[in-house]
Amino acid sequence: DVDDRKALLPTRAEDAAGKGSMTSASFNFINSIIGSGIIGLPYSLNQAGLPLGLILLMAVAFITDYSIILLIRGGNLSGTDSYQSLVHSTFGFAGYIVLSILQFLYPFIAMISYNIITGDTLTKVFLRIPGVGPDNMFAERHFVILASTVLFTLPLSLYRNIEKLGKVSLVSMVLTLVIIVIVIVRAATLGPHIPPTENAWGFARWNAIQAVGVMSFAFICHHNSFLIYGSLREPTLGNWTRVTHLSVGLAVLLSAVFAVAGYVTFTGYTQGDIFENYCRNDDLATFARFCYGISIVTTFPLECFVTREVVSNIFYDGALSNSAHVAVTFVIVSVCTAISLAYDCLGIVLEINGVLSATPLMFIIPSACFLKLSPGRWFHGENIIVSAILLVGVFVMVVGLTMTVMYPQDCSHGAELFYCLSSNLSIVATTPSSMVLQLQNSTQNVL
Template sequence: MAQQLNNEEGTTLIPPDKAAGESRSSLISASFNFINSIIGSGIIGLPYALNQAGLPFGLLLLIVVGFITDYSIILLIKGGHLSGTSSYQSLVQSTFGLPGFLILSGLQFLYPFIAMISYNITTGDTLTKVFQRIPGVGPDHILAERHFVILLSTVLFTLPLSLYRNIEKLGKVSLLSMVLTLTILVIVVIRAATLGPQIIPTENAWAFAKWNAIQAVGVMSFAFICHHNSFLIYGSLEQPTLANWSRVTHVSVGSALIVSAVFAVAGYSTFTGYTQGDIFENYCRNDNLATFGRFCFGLSIITTFPLECFVTREVVSNVICSRDLSRAEHVSITLLIVAVCTAISLAYDCLGVVLELNGVLSATPLIFIIPSVCFLKLSPGPWFQSENLIPIVLILIGVFVMITGLIMTSLYPQDCSHGVEMFYCADANVSVTVPPV
């Protein structure tokens, strides 16, 4: 059982494995890790989410999802304090027993596991286009082969970084990933100003709302989910108090929301109805600035992969055994997780519908439903007191998004034009007028 301490900064929840003086991260380092866990491959799909929901309504939904994420993360740690637990899994197990533990373990494993697969696929798709801009590297070159690029990045980068046992050591890597993400943001904004005016907007491009808004919520939930990392990052704080955690959460989610909103608006306004699930699929291959953006994004994804591996490894270790893993077990489980992710990403090159379903079926319950249900179960007093109203509303919204999103995704699956050069790239200068659709 975790040890609870009270001091002038608030209640502290210290996991037993942290009490022996293991190295901790500062608020800044923890914020870098947290922002990096939020802004992953999901940000690339946010312009497509606005294409589904409509620009004004989609932006409003994005802000709402950001606020719900912030609230539910803090609610999650409060639930840990009320139950005296130090992980998402132990919180749900203490609240709902073994059935709750198994359900959460499945969801908590599925989300980051599929995210790692998408990271590998995105790395292969993105960096192959980058390498083809190198003189002498043509479509038949080994560096243009996505399978080789995925294997190369796995062996040289993602696997070694994933073998770390302490998440605090990834703080500097997360800072690098943030810098790369901001660079990508600048590139997308520049292209919105320079390329956007050359592409005539599609019909109803600026409509307030569209029918696929629920699917957009699934994509946004996938982009913002970070609850599976919350206890890990909270436990890495030098002083893990609710006050410090609230600061880290507000700064991290707020920063991620600003970056995500600017990225989504800039990306969608450039291509309007032609916006694809991966915004970099919209840019022409001979666009050098976009090529640099692809390189930055590929490197950013490589540095984000280990954070998700930390979570999947923790879920597996918690299900298999309750004790700390030995060095051999740690290495074996890490190798197994990375190997399976790599094998799947080598076999499949388009996970659009799968990622949408992952957002609806995995991210939505992890953000909206489970933290709220746990807090309501642990909170003293009647359910319908004032502090319980928001969690109740979040549960209702989550159930609605899951059911409706699943139906909409089945009826209107995301198109995948993976690897296809867009028609407006026919002109060498990318200066074309697009016929109305």
């Protein structure tokens, strides 16, 4: 996932501070997967259908696990110790540039999604403060995004030393676990009052490819593979395989629980940001929003550090002067903020980042590097699986991006959903699905 932003840096494995145990490495890996991307997983089940969505989630987890091991094996074959050096050694400078572009796009688009989440989430938190009404400036997403940018994310993003920003992993993990528990509780307490939508439990839906993009966004953690591998006391392929299996296994378990709990609560109404589904007067959900908002605001600067580092390496040979450092940071943050102010549909942002950036970084590039370094032919022996992953990645990237652009999904755009109207909540609990849909339509007409 995107909470461990140091993972995206072109950092050499031997620069990792100290050597850790397999348990410590596993914790760091799980924390890098289970992060902000998890918020869109219920939406991915809404796109794909619950049964097929879970199958796809397991498939993405398998590919994540397999391709992470491929990266280290590719590094061993080429004698390299970072993602960047592996690609440069395998495909030359052109490959390095392509990888750098993807490494820039992934955190850059993630920053846009963070601002969208901040605007959607913190406005609802502020609305629970006495005296803050719908017309108050604190209830306006544009003001909240601008204020959080000026007061927090931009100043923090101006730090030159990422170590000053890198102490939030444990806090982020704890907050994520709190959010998962709250979503599970609300599935049991709120879910029964929201009748499922038509075909809520159908096996599959036609836009399942877009769901793979969202899942890829949530699971990508490949860039910190060499860093964590180098941090092991005994960095052997066997130890790395065990760490990877344990980390990805636990991560997919927590992700599946969160995704299912969120989806079964709201079924077809599930939004790209699951917190958009909860009512504004839901204090437990408001606490979860607060936890998530804090996590997002503190993670944004780490994303900015990555994008700035890519720009520095390509255009400034890795050495930014103080004035260039400030200018590049200001431009990156300003462009992200401008886009997030103009657009507020999180689901599409997650899809685009998943299919455009995460999919090649997870599916395509590790497989292509290994196939080129491997002495065997593409479709013989073990390379059959690697070749299949590469082809699947190309298919998901091309088809997913096309479908995302041509068939964008609807968003609630911060509107209170029909079941949140207090006068209708008791009706929703006992009304057949057809009457609920009529109630929803009539409510939307009134609004």
